[in-house]
Structure formats: C-alpha cells, structure tokens
Amino acid sequence: MRTLIYFANAPCVRSEPVRSPARTGRRYSHCRSWPVSEPRAATRQVGQSGLAIPRVALGCGNFGGIGSAPEFFGQGLSTDQALELMDAAWALGVSHFDTADAYGGGRSEHAIGRWIKSRGVRPQLTTKTFNPMTPGADHGLRPDRIARQLQASLERLGVDQVDLYLAHDYDPDVPIAETFGAFEAAVAGGSIRAYGVSNFGAGQLAAALDAGSPLAIQDSYSLLDRTDEREVLPLCERRGVAYLAFSPLAGGWLTGKYRRGEPFPAGSRMTQRPEPYRGLLTEQTFAALARLEAMAANRGISMAGLALGWLLADDRVTQIVIGPGRPEHLRPVAEAIDHPVTAAEKAEIEGIFT
Numbered sequence: 001m002r003t004l005i006y007f008a009n010a011p012c013v014r015s016e017p018v019r020s021p022a023r024t025g026r027r028y029s030h031c032r033s034w035p036v037s038e039p040r041a042a043t044r045q046v047g048q049s050g051l052a053i054p055r056v057a058l059g060c061g062n063f064g065g066i067g068s069a070p071e072f073f074g075q076g077l078s079t080d081q082a083l084e085l086m087d088a089a090w091a092l093g094v095s096h097f098d099t100a101d102a103y104g105g106g107r108s109e110h111a112i113g114r115w116i117k118s119r120g121v122r123p124q125l126t127t128k129t130f131n132p133m134t135p136g137a138d139h140g141l142r143p144d145r146i147a148r149q150l151q152a153s154l155e156r157l158g159v160d161q162v163d164l165y166l167a168h169d170y171d172p173d174v175p176i177a178e179t180f181g182a183f184e185a186a187v188a189g190g191s192i193r194a195y196g197v198s199n200f201g202a203g204q205l206a207a208a209l210d211a212g213s214p215l216a217i218q219d220s221y222s223l224l225d226r227t228d229e230r231e232v233l234p235l236c237e238r239r240g241v242a243y244l245a246f247s248p249l250a251g252g253w254l255t256g257k258y259r260r261g262e263p264f265p266a267g268s269r270m271t272q273r274p275e276p277y278r279g280l281l282t283e284q285t286f287a288a289l290a291r292l293e294a295m296a297a298n299r300g301i302s303m304a305g306l307a308l309g310w311l312l313a314d315d316r317v318t319q320i321v322i323g324p325g326r327p328e329h330l331r332p333v334a335e336a337i338d339h340p341v342t343a344a345e346k347a348e349i350e351g352i353f354t
C-alpha cells in the first residue's frame with residue numbers, strides 16, 4: 001500500500017541530517033539519486049494555459065513564520081524543519097509547493113529555493129504578492145511593485161519561472177486591469193506560466209474576469225468555512241476558473257486537536273494566531289467534529305483524512321493546499337487519496353456541517 005511505502009521507505013528523509021551545500025561543499029548526496037516525486041493524485045488543467053497541477057499542494061506558509069504576519073517573521077518552522085517537510089512531501093508524491101513573497105518575510109521562498117538547489121529537483125510552484133515584506137514596507141498590486149516582487153521571488157526560489165502567480169489579496173487602490181497588465185507581461189516574458197487571484201469575493205472575481213484572464217483563485221475552503229459555496233465556487237465553475245482551497249483543515253480544527261473544555265495543545269496554532277478561528281469556539285462546532293470523528297473512525301481513518309477526502313471528492317475543487325507542521329501531518333493526505341469519499345458519504349458529511 002502506497003501509504004506504507006512512504007512511511008517505511010523514507011531513508012532520504014530521515015537517514016541523515018540535512019546539511020547545507022554551502023557547508024558540505026557538494027550537492028546533497030546522502031540520497032544517491034533523489035527520487036522522482038510520483039504523483040499521488042490526478043492532475044487538473046488550469047484553464048487553457050496548458051498547465052496541469054496536482055490536486056494536493058504543500059503549503060509553505062509555516063516556513064519561517066506564520067503566513068505573512070510580520071509579528072511572526074522568524075518563527076514557525078526552522079529551515080531544517082522546512083527541508084525535512086519538503087523531503088517528506090516529495091517522497092509522498094506531493095510535487096507542487098505553495099508559497100508567497102511575504103511568508104516569513106521571504107524565509108519561505110528562501111527555504112524552498114535551498115531545497116530545490118540541494119535536491120536537484122523542481123516542484124511546481126505557486127507564489128503570490130501583496131503583503132509587505134517587513135513591517136511598514138510597501139504592499140499592493142501596482143505594476144512596478146509586481147515586477148520588483150516577482151523578480152525577488154524568482155531569485156529567492158532560484159528558478160527562472162513560477163507556474164502560478166497570484167495576487168495575494170484585493171487592492172482597492174489599483175485598477176485590476178493594471179495589475180493584470182503586469183501579470184500578462186510576466187507571462188509573455190516567460191517568468192510565470194499563468195496568473196490568478198486570492199482572497200477575492202465573487203464580485204471582485206467577476207470584475208477581475210472582465211479585466212483580464214485570471215485562471216485560478218485561491219480561497220479558504222473547508223468543512224468549517226463553506227462561504228465560497230454560495231457564489232465563488234459556482235462562478236468558478238461557470239467561467240472555468242481553477243479553484244484552489246487553502247486552510248483545508250481550518251487551521252487544524254478538523255484534525256480534532258482542539259477538544260471541548262480542554263486547553264489548546266502547547267505550540268498549536270490556537271496558541272499562536274487564534275484570531276481567524278475564534279468563531280469556531282462553539283458547542284455547534286464541537287458537536288459536528290464529534291460526529292465527523294465517529295464517521296472517520298468507522299472508516300478506519302483519521303478525522304483529518306476524511307475532511308481532506310471530502311474536499312477531494314468535489315470536482316469543483318482543483319487543488320487543496322495543505323499546511324502540515326511536520327512530516328507525520330502528511331498521513332491524512334495519503335488516507336484521503338487512498339480512501340476516496342463516495343457521493344453518499346459526501347452528502348452525509350455535509351449533513352453534519354450544515
């Protein structure tokens with residue numbers, strides 16, 4: 001079974017500590033030939049771009065910080081932890097990495113660049129721009145800023161092209177057509193393959209589609225955040241926009257790690273950056289999670305595996321962007337792929353989270 005293949009056959013991940021080529025003076029060679037990442041799930045097309053992306057991407061928002069929040073720059077996963085996580089994801093067959101210029105103030109892209117260079121392999125890459133790189137630095141989607149930020153991202157990543165480039169947020173101060181002009185220039189120049197948006201509402205996405213050709217949107221979507229079902233997902237379906245779901249486990253809530261009446265586990269996201277999830281602290285949430293946990297147990301998988309499986313069972317969801325904090329957190333991905341959720345199970349799960 002492929003899950004066992006990964007967990008039993010990861011010598012490249014665990015046999016030796018990861019060393020920087022600068023320190024060793026040579027390419028990583030503890031793994032004689034770095035294994036080719038074998039896709040675990042089918043790929044999906046991104047519009048008419050010719051780009052096909054896998055259904056699961058490794059989110060690198062925890063590398064060197066917690067997302068783009070400047071107060072956490074330098075925290076999150078260390079470079080060595082990030083390298084280990086990328087090794088484990090690659091070994092599992094996850095071959096698309098998601099980052100942003102401002103994640104960890106540039107540390108996330110740096111870590112990915114170091115991994116690519118040292119392993120001699122090339123995952124598909126999504127990166128984004130909008131947020132400031134340091135407290136008080138500029139932000140937004142002005143064309144000159146985009147050109148500068150994209151160049152800096154390419155340098156940190158050590159590549160000459162990223163597959164998908166996203167506006168990380170909506171910028172009310174810059175006409176979206178101007179932003180897309182910069183993105184189109186980058187496509188024409190070969191530094192990106194396709195572009196899209198993130199954190200746009202349905203009205204903003206509709207306006208964006210009138211102004212250019214965004215081929216993808218990345219938004220929060222999980223059993224505990226189904227806002228996009230009302231307008232964004234139907235719009236994507238109508239207009240052929242690839243839908244990429246971030247925070248598929250609602251920041252860890254869908255793993256069952258937060259228990260009714262118990263303190264949050266030390267070091268967990270709720271102890272670090274609880275604000276986005278405070279609304280989940282309700283009796284209704286805990287009751288729904290208990291039912292999901294029971295259903296997962298009946299199927300012999302984890303609650304997280306079932307929650308990811310629910311997303312993968314939705315044809316409108318092009319890709320899920322997972323956020324594991326350590327290699328063991330990848331196990332639910334394997335469960336979700338190896339135990340597909342049926343249409344009847346999907347309906348049952350949705351009945352729990354109405």
Ligand SMILES: NC(=O)c1ccc[n+]([C@@H]2O[C@H](COP(=O)([O-])OP(=O)(O)OC[C@H]3O[C@@H](n4cnc5c(N)ncnc54)[C@H](OP(=O)(O)O)[C@@H]3O)[C@@H](O)[C@H]2O)c1
Pocket residue numbers: 058059060061062067098099168198199218219246247248249250251252253255257267268269270304321322323324325328329330331332
């Ligand atoms: N476009 C955007 O604006 C945007 C916004 C957010 C995220 N993203 C992207 O989406 C990625 C994923 O987002 P996310 O981190 O919010 O995803 P998530 O999977 O919903 O949450 C990740 C958190 O859940 C916990 N977790 C994950 N797997 C676990 C497991 N198997 N067992 C126990 N705990 C587990 C970890 O929390 P602990 O830290 O508590 O261990 C981890 O930090 C990011 O890395 C980033 O690439 C994009």
